Each structure stands twice: as C-alpha cells, then as structure tokens.
Amino acid sequence: MKFLDEYRDARIARTLAKEVAANTTRDWVLMEICGGQTHTIMRYGLDEILPKQIELVHGPGCPVCVTPLETIDKAIALALHPDVILVSYGDMLRVPGSNSDLFRAKAEGADVRVAYSPSEAVKIARANPDKKVVFLAIGFETTAPANAMAAWLAKRDGLKNLSLLVSHVLVPPAIRALLATPENRVQGFIAPGHVCTVMGYSEYEGLVRDFNVPIVVGGFEPVDLLEAVLMLVKQLERGEARVENQYVRSVTYQGNVRAQEVVREVFEIADQKWRGIGMIPNSGLRLSDAYADYDANRIFDLDLISADEPAECISAKVLQGLRKPTDCPAFAIRCTPENPLGAPMVSSEGACAAYYHYRRHAGSLTKIAV
Amino acid sequence: MCLAIPGKIVSVEEANGLRSARIQFGGIVRQASLDFVPEAQVGDYVMVHVGYAISRVDAAEAERTYQLLEEMGALEEELPESSD
Numbered sequence: 001m002k003f004l005d006e007y008r009d010a011r012i013a014r015t016l017a018k019e020v021a022a023n024t025t026r027d028w029v030l031m032e033i034c035g036g037q038t039h040t041i042m043r044y045g046l047d048e049i050l051p052k053q054i055e056l057v058h059g060p061g062c063p064v065c066v067t068p069l070e071t072i073d074k075a076i077a078l079a080l081h082p083d084v085i086l087v088s089y090g091d092m093l094r095v096p097g098s099n100s101d102l103f104r105a106k107a108e109g110a111d112v113r114v115a116y117s118p119s120e121a122v123k124i125a126r127a128n129p130d131k132k133v134v135f136l137a138i139g140f141e142t143t144a145p146a147n148a149m150a151a152w153l154a155k156r157d158g159l160k161n162l163s164l165l166v167s168h169v170l171v172p173p174a175i176r177a178l179l180a181t182p183e184n185r186v187q188g189f190i191a192p193g194h195v196c197t198v199m200g201y202s203e204y205e206g207l208v209r210d211f212n213v214p215i216v217v218g219g220f221e222p223v224d225l226l227e228a229v230l231m232l233v234k235q236l237e238r239g240e241a242r243v244e245n246q247y248v249r250s251v252t253y254q255g256n257v258r259a260q261e262v263v264r265e266v267f268e269i270a271d272q273k274w275r276g277i278g279m280i281p282n283s284g285l286r287l288s289d290a291y292a293d294y295d296a297n298r299i300f301d302l303d304l305i306s307a308d309e310p311a312e313c314i315s316a317k318v319l320q321g322l323r324k325p326t327d328c329p330a331f332a333i334r335c336t337p338e339n340p341l342g343a344p345m346v347s348s349e350g351a352c353a354a355y356y357h358y359r360r361h362a363g364s365l366t367k368i369a370v
Numbered sequence: 371m372c373l374a375i376p377g378k379i380v381s382v383e384e385a386n387g388l389r390s391a392r393i394q395f396g397g398i399v400r401q402a403s404l405d406f407v408p409e410a411q412v413g414d415y416v417m418v419h420v421g422y423a424i425s426r427v428d429a430a431e432a433e434r435t436y437q438l439l440e441e442m443g444a445l446e447e448e449l450p451e452s453s454d
C-alpha cells in the first residue's frame with residue numbers, strides 16, 4: 001500500500017539505526033507517547049537495532065488503558081439496563097472493570113454492540129427509537145472530532161435517544177505532568193503523529209520552553225520512528241530543544257482546523273482522571289452545557305462504588321514509563337490478554353500486550369533485519 | 371485506537387449535508403466521511419481514523435522525505451558492511 005510499505009523498508013530502517021549510532025555519544029532516554037508507536041517498536045524490534053545507549057520508554061498514549069475504572073463500571077451498569085443499547089469500540093470489551101467487563105455483560109444478556117465508527121452509534125440510535133443508545137466515547141485528540149460528530153449529528157437531527165459516556169484525554173497536559181514528576185528520566189519525546197494531525201503542534205512549544213526538552217512529532221511506521229529518534233538524538237547531542245515534525249506527510253503546524261472547530265463546539269476542557277495515573281488538571285474533555293442532553297453522565301443517575309486495581313498490577317508505573325511490563329510479577333503468568341489483570345494487557349496499544357505478543361521470549365530476533 | 375490508515379479516494383458523494391467517499395486501502399474499499407477534509411478530491415490520499423478522514427496526505431512532502439531516505443539507503447549499499 002502506498003504511503004505505508006515504503007516506510008517499512010528494512011534497508012532504510014537499518015541505515016537510520018546506523019545513523020543514530022553514529023550520532024550518539026552518550027546515554028539518552030526517549031519516550032514515545034502513543035501506544036500505536038509502542039506497538040510498532042515491539043513488533044519490528046526497533047529497540048533492538050538501535051544502539052544500547054538509546055533507551056525507549058513507553059508512554060501513556062493508550063486510550064483504552066487510561067479510561068478510568070469508574071467509566072468502565074458505568075458502561076457495564078448501563079449496558080445491563082434492559083432498555084439500553086451500549087455501543088463501544090471493540091478494544092473496550094475486555095477491559096476489566098471493578099467486578100466484570102463489557103464482554104461478560106454481553107454474555108449475560110446485555111445489548112452491547114461493537115462499532116468501528118461513531119457514525120454507527122448514530123445509525124443504531126435511528127434504527128432503535130424505543131431504546132436508549134449510549135455510545136462509550138473514549139479516545140485522545142485523534143478520536144475527539146469523530147466522537148464529537150456523533151453528538152453534533154444527534155443534536156442537528158433531533159435524535160433524543162442517543163447519549164455519550166465520555167472519557168477523553170489530552171496529550172500535552174499529560175506530558176507536562178510526566179515532566180513535573182521528580183522521578184522523570186525522559187530527555188526527549190516522540191509526540192503522537194495522529195493526535196498532531198488533528199491538533200497541530202503549537203501546543204508543544206510551551207513544553208519545550210518550560211522543560212528544555214526536545215519533542216519530535218513522529219509517525220507510526222518503523223522508518224518514521226527511527227527517523228524521529230535520529231532527529232531527537234541530533235538535538236540532544238547538540239544541546240538543543242525544539243519542536244520538529246518528522247510526520248510531514250500528515251501533520252501541519254496548525255493541524256486540522258475544521259476538526260478542531262467541531263471539538264470546540266461539542267466539548268470543553270476539564271480535569272480528567274487517567275486510570276492508573278490519577279487526576280491531571282485540564283487534561284480531558286467533557287460535553288459542553290449546550291450538549292448536556294447528550295451526556296450520559298448527566299442523563300443517567302449513576303452512583304457506583306469502584307473497587308481498587310489488583311495490587312499486583314503495576315500499570316500505573318508502566319503507563320508513566322517508570323517500569324517495563326516485564327518488571328511486573330504477574331506478566332505472562334497471571335496476566336495475559338485472555339485473562340488480563342490490568343488494562344495495558346488488553347488493548348493492542350497497551351505496552352503489556354505489545355510485550356506479551358512480541359517479547360515473551362528473551363532474546364527475540366530482530367524482526368526488521370530479515 | 372489512534373491508528374489512521376492512508377487510503378485513496380475513488381469516488382465522492384454528498385447526502386444530507388455531509389460529504390463522504392469510497393476509499394481504497396490496498397485491496398479493500400470502505401466508506402469514510404470527508405467532513406474534516408473538504409479540500410480532498412478523487413485521487414487524493416487521506417488518513418482515515420474511525421471512519422473519518424483526518425488529513426489529506428501531502429504527496430509532495432511524502433515524496434521528498436522518502437527520496438531523502440532512499441538516498442540514505444542507497445548510499446549505504448555502496449559502503450562496506452559495518453561490523454555490528
């Protein structure tokens with residue numbers, strides 16, 4: 001496929017890795033924010049073809065992983081209402097709530113439907129006027145415009161039976177929170193290319209200024225990520241800190257203005273809880289007052305008591321790049337994608353799942369070198 | 371979840387005030403909304419995420435970056451294998 005295959009070219013990847021080695025004189029700790037990027041790194045063994053001095057730590061950019069436990073519990077409780085159809089992205093079904101998950105709720109008779117796009121939630125609401133359709137609208141900035149469209153269309157067309165259970169997180173406030181923690185080791189960031197496709201990258205300039213840390217907007221293919229690493233290393237070795245854009249084929253400085261407008265029309269910025277990490281000020285989105293009639297949190301009166309995460313699960317540390325999944329005592333033993341203890345083992349973007357699929361056996365071969 | 375895939379617009383249609391397209395991804399064709407990329411036309415490549423095109427792929431930029439990368443790769447072939 002055009003604009004895909006060429007960025008998986010092993011020859012170019014190897015050359016870039018050598019170029020990184022030639023430019024590296026000391027140890028650097030870099031973080032890729034997005035779980036999709038983590039997946040590519042593990043799948044192609046990019047960490048293994050880079051010089052030993054470059055340590056890649058994995059960031060919190062897995063929307064499924066950071067959706068709060070309470071939201072999952074609410075979704076399950078709503079799904080079990082006889083007059084509710086709960087519509088969700090497929091990745092959410094096996095995410096553990098306090099006592100159950102949506103997959104189990106479905107098996108128990110709840111009407112849970114998997115949608116690929118928010119527009120399907122709108123269709124389901126139109127086709128089922130006697131049911132209350134709740135769309136579990138989760139995601140980062142990338143997904144916010146599409147999720148916003150579901151509410152926007154419902155309002156425009158006077159659909160009274162569609163509401164959104166929203167859990168939306170924002171990347172720049174999360175990077176700020178990570179950089180402000182005393183334990184932080186990260187010296188350079190690969191910013192998420194699809195978040196920036198929507199939002200542009202002006203928001204990252206403040207972070208570079210305040211923390212003197214280079215940030216490179218990166219794509220999702222092996223060549224993209226290696227080039228982003230090279231750009232970061234060159235800046236770090238020269239003592240520079242700037243925002244650069246590796247993913248020029250999709251990202252512009254101002255981003256997708258039209259998509260941002262829809263997000264601003266439907267949502268407003270709010271404090272947001274991140275599963276495993278806790279509350280981060282102004283790091284999320286909620287439906288604005290003009291869309292209160294479409295807010296499942298306001299329509300349904302839900303008072304739920306959430307249990308704590310299993311004590312064994314170190315996902316809080318994994319999501320902040322402080323520990324690797326393989327440091328977890330439950331990894332691949334009591335915690336597997338079939339029986340996950342924590343959310344990062346569920347999603348294909350979760351670091352634990354990526355390690356499980358590609359790095360269960362020590363000394364795995366470098367996949368890109370074939 | 372933040373996955374977005376490049377696909378080629380094969381046809382465009384408008385209904386109910388919304389613009390959508392049939393988009394080809396390798397051998398598969400899928401419908402996606404063009405609401406966020408009003409400038410996109412038949413033949414353009416767009417990045418599609420959960421049924422919505424979120425950008426028009428800048429083919430000229432992609433070409434230029436790729437050529438630079440290609441040259442790096444080509445250069446490498448002319449050099450002896452380094453011992454790593």
Ligand code: SF4
Binds near residue numbers: 315
């Ligand atoms: S391996 Fe499982 S239990 Fe351990 S941190 Fe990851 S999700 Fe939690």
